Amino acid sequence: xxxxxxxxxxxxxxxxxxxxxxxxxxxxxxxxxxxxxxxxxxxxxxxxxxxxxxxxxxxxxxxxxxxxxxxxxxxxxxxxxxxxxxxxxxxxxxxxxxxxxxxxxxxxxxxxxxxxxxxxxxxxxxxxxxxxxxxxxxxxxxxxxxxxxxxxxxxxxxxxxxxxxxxxxxxxxxxxxxxxxxxxxxxxxxxxxxxxxxxxxxxxxxxxxxxxxxxxxxxxxxxxxxxxxxxxxxxxxxxxxxxxxxxxxxxxxxxxxxxxxxxxxxxxxxxxxxxxxxxxxxxxxxxxxxxxxxxxxxxxxxxxxxxxxxxxxxxxxxxxxxxxxxxxxxxxxxxxxxxxxxxxxxxxxxxxxxxxxxxxxxxxxxxxxxxxxxxxxxxxxxxxxxxxxxxxxxxxxxxxxxxxxxxxxxxxxxxxxxxxxxxxxxxxxxxxxxxxxxxxxxxxxxxxxxxxxxxxx
Amino acid sequence: xxxxxxxxxxxxxxxxxxxxxxxxxxxxxxxxxxxxxxxxxxxxxxxxxxxxxxxxxxxxxxxxxxxxxxxxxxxxxxxxxxxxxxxxxxxxxxxxxxxxxxxxxxxxxxxxxxxxxxxxxxxxxxxxxxxxxxxxxxxxxxxxxxxxxxxxxxxxxxxxxxxxxxxxxxxxxxxxxxxxxxxxxxxxxxxxxxxxxxxxxxxxxxxxxxxxxxxxxxxxxxxxxxxxxxxxxxxxxxxxxxxxxxxxxxxxxxxxxxxxxxxxxxxxxxxxxxxxxxxxxxxxxxxxxxxxxxxxxxxxxxxxxxxxxxxxxxxxxxxxxxxxxxxxxxxxxxxxxxxxxxxxxxxxxxxxxxxxxxxxxxxxxxxxxxxxxxxxxxxxxxxxxxxxxxxxxxxxxxxxxxxxxxxxxxxxxxxxxxxxxxxxxxxxxxxxxxxxxxxxxxxxxxxxxxxxxxxxx
Numbered sequence: 036x037x038x039x040x041x042x043x044x045x046x047x048x049x050x051x052x053x054x055x056x057x058x059x060x061x062x063x064x065x066x067x068x069x070x071x072x073x074x075x076x077x078x079x080x081x082x083x084x085x086x087x088x089x090x091x092x093x094x095x096x097x098x099x100x101x102x103x104x105x106x107x108x109x110x111x112x113x114x115x116x117x118x119x120x121x122x123x124x125x126x127x128x129x130x131x132x133x134x135x136x137x138x139x140x141x142x143x144x145x146x147x148x149x150x151x152x153x154x155x156x157x158x159x160x161x162x163x164x165x166x167x168x169x170x171x172x173x174x175x176x177x178x179x180x181x182x183x184x185x186x187x188x189x190x191x192x193x194x195x196x197x198x199x200x201x202x203x204x205x206x207x208x209x210x211x212x213x214x215x216x217x218x219x220x221x222x223x224x225x226x227x228x229x230x231x232x233x234x235x236x237x238x239x240x241x242x243x244x245x246x247x248x249x250x251x252x253x254x255x256x257x258x259x260x261x262x263x264x265x266x267x268x269x270x271x272x273x274x275x276x277x278x279x280x281x282x283x284x285x286x287x288x289x290x291x292x293x294x295x296x297x298x299x300x301x302x303x304x305x306x307x308x309x310x311x312x313x314x315x316x317x318x319x320x321x322x323x324x325x326x327x328x329x330x331x332x333x334x335x336x337x338x339x340x341x342x343x344x345x346x347x348x349x350x351x352x353x354x355x356x357x358x359x360x361x362x363x364x365x366x367x368x369x370x371x372x373x374x375x376x377x378x379x380x381x382x383x384x385x386x387x388x389x390x391x392x393x394x395x396x397x398x399x400x401x402x403x404x405x406x407x408x409x410x411x412x413x414x415x416x417x418x419x420x421x422x423x424x425x426x427x428x429x430x431x432x433x434x435x436x437x438x439x440x441x442x443x444x445x446x447x448x449x450x451x452x453x454x455x456x457x458x459x460x461x462x463x464x465x466x467x468x469x470x471x472x473x474x475x476x477x478x479x480x481x482x483x484x485x486x487x488x489x490x491x492x
Numbered sequence: 493x494x495x496x497x498x499x500x501x502x503x504x505x506x507x508x509x510x511x512x513x514x515x516x517x518x519x520x521x522x523x524x525x526x527x528x529x530x531x532x533x534x535x536x537x538x539x540x541x542x543x544x545x546x547x548x549x550x551x552x553x554x555x556x557x558x559x560x561x562x563x564x565x566x567x568x569x570x571x572x573x574x575x576x577x578x579x580x581x582x583x584x585x586x587x588x589x590x591x592x593x594x595x596x597x598x599x600x601x602x603x604x605x606x607x608x609x610x611x612x613x614x615x616x617x618x619x620x621x622x623x624x625x626x627x628x629x630x631x632x633x634x635x636x637x638x639x640x641x642x643x644x645x646x647x648x649x650x651x652x653x654x655x656x657x658x659x660x661x662x663x664x665x666x667x668x669x670x671x672x673x674x675x676x677x678x679x680x681x682x683x684x685x686x687x688x689x690x691x692x693x694x695x696x697x698x699x700x701x702x703x704x705x706x707x708x709x710x711x712x713x714x715x716x717x718x719x720x721x722x723x724x725x726x727x728x729x730x731x732x733x734x735x736x737x738x739x740x741x742x743x744x745x746x747x748x749x750x751x752x753x754x755x756x757x758x759x760x761x762x763x764x765x766x767x768x769x770x771x772x773x774x775x776x777x778x779x780x781x782x783x784x785x786x787x788x789x790x791x792x793x794x795x796x797x798x799x800x801x802x803x804x805x806x807x808x809x810x811x812x813x814x815x816x817x818x819x820x821x822x823x824x825x826x827x828x829x830x831x832x833x834x835x836x837x838x839x840x841x842x843x844x845x846x847x848x849x850x851x852x853x854x855x856x857x858x859x860x861x862x863x864x865x866x867x868x869x870x871x872x873x874x875x876x877x878x879x880x881x882x883x884x885x886x887x888x889x890x891x892x893x894x895x896x897x898x899x900x901x902x903x904x905x906x907x908x909x910x911x912x913x914x915x916x917x918x919x920x921x922x923x924x925x926x927x928x929x930x931x932x933x934x935x936x937x938x939x940x941x942x943x944x945x946x947x948x949x
Contacts, residue, residue, distance in 0.1 A: 128808055252822060255690075255891060258775060269727075315702055330710065330712070338717055338815075340812065344795065345585070347525070354796070
């Protein structure tokens, strides 16, 4: 079914109000990884709950072991397909604070963008669906398909409670397709449907040397230095050519198919623009693969954080007692986070030198995903994006992880996973000055509304 | 000349009061490396100034480009030798704060020790000389030798202004010997005279990758990671056997003489006690040298601090924009900090991988020192320690640096450098819960008074 023109006009007319409402959502500092923000995270959940109720959808806030899950569903209409809309109301930590031009939780509009933590990841993108539902109901007073909404508050910490929640509510959440807008277009103005996501294995390494920081003059030469040991451990994570050195790391990697490499090569990817965005002269990485392949379809390892000893101004002559790092790997099909976890722990332990004690803690994991491109849902998504953006989408794989995608697939047995990012790739999710173009937000609302009709028989 | 018994009795009688006065000195948080403590550092200088004046010594506070220098001198008596007493009133930063049992600047007495930052390094040790002068003057109303006092406030940041100051006041500060109590006994109850000190080269390395922290999913595989690069740079500072890998590092090292190795081997060094103090099972280090040789007479390299990216609770999936480290080397005769500086910078630059920009900043340097053991000053010091501690001192080399020693030697042309530590080696200078045994403090006051007489004709 085609979306009635009046709905799109309604969306165009209310564009400004939608943005104002979004700003209220962005003001809530719902940083899920910080326990000190637990009340703010709850506030964001309640904001979503009230918003869904205002749309006239029966909605519920569910307690979990961690942050709450909010669900809603339209009144059931038999013989119509059901779309599950997934989003998350939690955000990444805003640090480093000093890099933000305007504060992360005081949304600021400039140059046609809204700047705030969560603008693109995922508040601004997820919110488009609520506005689409509102516009449809305002014009027609019923939705063309059945809609279920699922919004969690733990995406940025690996959704530890969602799998259990889905298992308990398996029947209530049954759907024919699931829509997830938590990524981006291929490039600004080139909308995309994502059919692959990398997985994730995220660890913390803690090393202990002497029981306290000690004088490097008195004890230098006779006690192991945990910061030096950490450097040695981390250095050996990579081979000189940039590949990951963990034994067995590449064993289960499914090679890129020739047709897929051709398709990726056909996309006009702007390497100069990427260099400018990153502020670097080179884009080093695994030999034998293009930049686009390396950033979306090949596995990687990165040190996300590192610490130990004296970080202050000037000089302090100590051997630190402790040092540590956060290390994560992006995985591709068919790498399994549980296998990688065992390989990583074993390797780190084997590299730790004498005189230093090591603890490896897994903090986060996500399975890599490849979804079928050949289904009615994907075709409907492509039509919806054509209406919303005025362009046919390209098909891409994304370098990031949306851990929940695999869980939705497995637990709810939904094959039709519609991954459509409304944002631009340089929106800076997880970075300072995260933003969302208001034009992208608007196109997202239009696409979301069009999707409800495209899925209708 | 032998110290009159009444002076030692006076010291014994006033022991409690001396401690109470020391507590007042220790309460001043004179952390020289933190600009926010500049007023506290000045307060400590003024405390010393007033104390010297109370002793009846004409004293002066001198402005420098940084923290002030305090000097004093006894009324000149011709035909008597002159002793210059050196000390420093600044202290190391107290971090990590959470490790202190009682706050670093609220001195606490327990188990016969005073616990506070600066207790042993160097407020508690230097203060013994002021109490010694006070006791001598109280009994005899004149000192048996000429005394000059020089107290600086920048020792813990490498004394950047002292050399210039000494050059400007070369004539005023002329002396036959200089006493420095800024180290420790060989082991508690085994007093020592130190004839060697390691030098120091201290650097900060700053690495810049992407201009901002970026999402490790979106950009993992295409941008250099400065934390990973830092690990690679630091790992290559050491060879697998623990020796320093900087090309040319060992080139100018004067080998330990056979007689010196025999003398060091004859000292009963408690390796089990060292392990227990450090809380480690092993004392790894350069092959072919004993623990005592490695900690005092062989050069080393240590990472003093390391940082970059996300250090908070939980997981944040970023590639950091920046990473950095503090790295220092302890040097031995005849390694030159200026040569080492050039070798270090060149090596770090050569190790920095593509896609990362590096800056190396030298923060601190000190020349290694060996002083003559064969002079009347050293013999006098040995006699003074016998009186103060009731034991003949042993001769040792110390692993730490007292940068000023070489400057005193060169600028003031004083060969007779008396390095006598009153504290115990496990006092924890630079560590949390720094302390000084009150018994060591008391013996120090006695030794300092005895030294004034031992140097008198």
